[in-house]
Amino acid sequence: MKEFQLIEHFFNRRGQTRRDVELGIGDDCALVQVAANKSIAISCDTLVENVHFYADIPPQALGYKSLAVNLSDLASMGAEPAWMTLALTLPDVDETWLEQFSSGLFDAAEYYGVSLIGGDTTRGPRSISITINGLVPTGTALTRSGAKNGDWIYVTGTLGDSALGLDVIRGNRRVDVEYNEYLINRHYYPTPRVLAGQALRNLASSAIDLSDGLAADILHVLKRSEVGAVIDVDLLPLSQAVKDSVSELEALNYALSGGEDYELLFTVPEAQKGALDTALAHACVEFTQVGQVTSDKQLRLIRNGEPFNLTNIGFEHFS
Amino acid sequence: MKEFQLIEHFFNRRGQTRRDVELGIGDDCALVQVAANKSIAISCDTLVENVHFYADIPPQALGYKSLAVNLSDLASMGAEPAWMTLALTLPDVDETWLEQFSSGLFDAAEYYGVSLIGGDTTRGPRSISITINGLVPTGTALTRSGAKNGDWIYVTGTLGDSALGLDVIRGNRRVDVEYNEYLINRHYYPTPRVLAGQALRNLASSAIDLSDGLAADILHVLKRSEVGAVIDVDLLPLSQAVKDSVSELEALNYALSGGEDYELLFTVPEAQKGALDTALAHACVEFTQVGQVTSDKQLRLIRNGEPFNLTNIGFEHFS
Numbered sequence: 233m234k235e236f237q238l239i240e241h242f243f244n245r246r247g248q249t250r251r252d253v254e255l256g257i258g259d260d261c262a263l264v265q266v267a268a269n270k271s272i273a274i275s276c277d278t279l280v281e282n283v284h285f286y287a288d289i290p291p292q293a294l295g296y297k298s299l300a301v302n303l304s305d306l307a308s309m310g311a312e313p314a315w316m317t318l319a320l321t322l323p324d325v326d327e328t329w330l331e332q333f334s335s336g337l338f339d340a341a342e343y344y345g346v347s348l349i350g351g352d353t354t355r356g357p358r359s360i361s362i363t364i365n366g367l368v369p370t371g372t373a374l375t376r377s378g379a380k381n382g383d384w385i386y387v388t389g390t391l392g393d394s395a396l397g398l399d400v401i402r403g404n405r406r407v408d409v410e411y412n413e414y415l416i417n418r419h420y421y422p423t424p425r426v427l428a429g430q431a432l433r434n435l436a437s438s439a440i441d442l443s444d445g446l447a448a449d450i451l452h453v454l455k456r457s458e459v460g461a462v463i464d465v466d467l468l469p470l471s472q473a474v475k476d477s478v479s480e481l482e483a484l485n486y487a488l489s490g491g492e493d494y495e496l497l498f499t500v501p502e503a504q505k506g507a508l509d510t511a512l513a514h515a516c517v518e519f520t521q522v523g524q525v526t527s528d529k530q531l532r533l534i535r536n537g538e539p540f541n542l543t544n545i546g547f548e549h550f551s
Numbered sequence: 552m553k554e555f556q557l558i559e560h561f562f563n564r565r566g567q568t569r570r571d572v573e574l575g576i577g578d579d580c581a582l583v584q585v586a587a588n589k590s591i592a593i594s595c596d597t598l599v600e601n602v603h604f605y606a607d608i609p610p611q612a613l614g615y616k617s618l619a620v621n622l623s624d625l626a627s628m629g630a631e632p633a634w635m636t637l638a639l640t641l642p643d644v645d646e647t648w649l650e651q652f653s654s655g656l657f658d659a660a661e662y663y664g665v666s667l668i669g670g671d672t673t674r675g676p677r678s679i680s681i682t683i684n685g686l687v688p689t690g691t692a693l694t695r696s697g698a699k700n701g702d703w704i705y706v707t708g709t710l711g712d713s714a715l716g717l718d719v720i721r722g723n724r725r726v727d728v729e730y731n732e733y734l735i736n737r738h739y740y741p742t743p744r745v746l747a748g749q750a751l752r753n754l755a756s757s758a759i760d761l762s763d764g765l766a767a768d769i770l771h772v773l774k775r776s777e778v779g780a781v782i783d784v785d786l787l788p789l790s791q792a793v794k795d796s797v798s799e800l801e802a803l804n805y806a807l808s809g810g811e812d813y814e815l816l817f818t819v820p821e822a823q824k825g826a827l828d829t830a831l832a833h834a835c836v837e838f839t840q841v842g843q844v845t846s847d848k849q850l851r852l853i854r855n856g857e858p859f860n861l862t863n864i865g866f867e868h869f870s
Contacts, residue, residue, distance in 0.1 A: 260695070261624050266591065275581070278638045281675075283675050309578070355599070363636050376578050440579060456577070
């Protein structure tokens with residue numbers, strides 16, 4: 233048997249079926265329908281043990297996060313979540329683990345309206361690969377390639393919390409007890425900015441989600457859009473937890489290169505700036521202007537009005 | 552960086568882009584469009600080293616087969632292949648391996664008209680997970696659940712070649728030199744019956760692809776269709792290679808429980824029987840009637856008109 237029936241039990245017992253799912257789990261393929269004038273946004277992310285997560289991650293957090301990082305890709309395109317397939321590789325059948333993992337996965341799936349329509353469970357070193365499908369009115373998807381000279385650059389939420397949270401989890405940092413849970417949760421339970429992404433359709437000129445850190449991820453936008461940017465690092469939004477726990481330079485390091493924040497970075501033309509507040513009012517997320525798109529195809533950082541060099545904070549991958 | 556750029560080079564250099572792909576690899580999601588009145592068939596299969604394949608499989612065969620087993624799921628639904636995402640986990644960056652693996656993958660992708668629209672490459676124990684998307688006119692997909700009492704049961708091609716081929720590869724069997732390459736190729740390069748599946752729409756009452764062996768896979772059809780079946784094992788189509796290489800009972804074992812043939816098993820109502828020849832004429836595949844659907848919710852095998860018990864041939868998983 234290529235699939236363990238015991239495992240499938242955990243993934244068949246929960247999760248709503250969307251009306252656009254003709255046929256769910258249990259046949260050779262699932263069948264889904266797409267409304268006219270919608271395009272499908274498709275993305276695939278894999279999490280491998282000891283590469284993307286440690287063996288001591290709570291299974292519930294792993295289940296939640298596996299879907300959340302995929303939802304974040306949909307968010308950055310302005311797509312509405314729809315269906316997913318799950319390729320789960322496990323070293324053994326541990327019912328407690330499966331109970332908790334599937335519980336975290338379905339918590340996220342139900343909150344964001346995603347139907348699990350297929351999957352494959354295999355024995356091997358633990359990894360989770362999800363392919364997510366979302367829907368977006370044709371022609372309105374946000375991409376990395378639309379930023380124009382003069383557009384304003386924004387990010388949602390606060391930056392660096394997830395990376396500091398990971399350091400707290402690993403015992404590399406100690407923080408005040410009042411921030412402990414917040415930071416750990418920002419690492420284990422990132423919030424994909426799904427509503428914000430949809431609200432930015434017809435408004436933002438480009439968008440990307442921050443998985444590797446702002447300093448690395450913004451380069452994808454600049455390259456695809458053939459533009460440059462200036463970022464004022466004094467404007468980077470930091471949580472009270474980060475500000476109170478580490479030095480200013482350390483905070484900038486977390487914010488610029490920490491990764492796994494799963495916030496959105498997006499660009500907005502001057503003419504659309506005034507519409508942002510209204511558009512994002514229902515998305516329940518703060519957003520902060522951090523810089524501006526330039527024509528010179530360079531990324532420049534400034535701090536206190538002076539050029540700021542990332543190597544100051546030990547950033548290596550920058551190029 | 553969560554993705555290795557070097558690896559991506561191998562997967563960006565080939566492969567056509569279908570007209571229904573608005574945006575391919577390179578953004579947070581791909582974007583695709585679906586014609587009105589089409590449903591999307593979606594399936595996901597993972598191959599893990601030392602579970603589904605051995606480390607000595609030629610990388611080209613692995614690339615081909617990873618896609619072929621997914622195409623076989625589309626075939627069994629009568630769907631036309633369209634797009635895929637690839638989650639590839641590799642222990643290291645071996646350029647020769649990547650060259651050959653991607654070559655085999657794209658050979659299959661180009662032959663069957665599949666666009667690679669996304670993926671994720673991660674470091675870890677070698678595994679390949681593909682999510683395939685196909686298109687089928689809404690309401691015409693073949694499923695496991697439509698078989699009716701009295702329908703005739705057919706299989707495409709010949710059965711048992713792949714399993715005997717694996718035994719040849721592993722050195723567990725020696726066969727006449729003239730059959731060696733044929734059998735090994737049937738294991739490494741199975742033919743997904745994509746055209747046959749599409750030809751069976753509006754004609755077959757149910758279908759499934761044979762991945763675990765007929766005796767196991769037919770049970771999925773019987774369960775979902777709430778019927779039984781009688782299979783005349785004397786009718787099972789065997790290649791000359793199988794017939795000449797092993798005993799009659801061994802041949803039945805390979806044919807019934809060997810697995811990985813990726814042929815289609817399908818059921819056809821009496822009234823449609825006459826239309827089969829014409830429908831399958833362009834699918835370039837033989838097909839053989841091997842039994843009939845019954846109302847008693849049991850699977851019965853007969854040989855020379857007598858009941859035939861699978862335990863005779865060491866079959867264990869049968870229930």
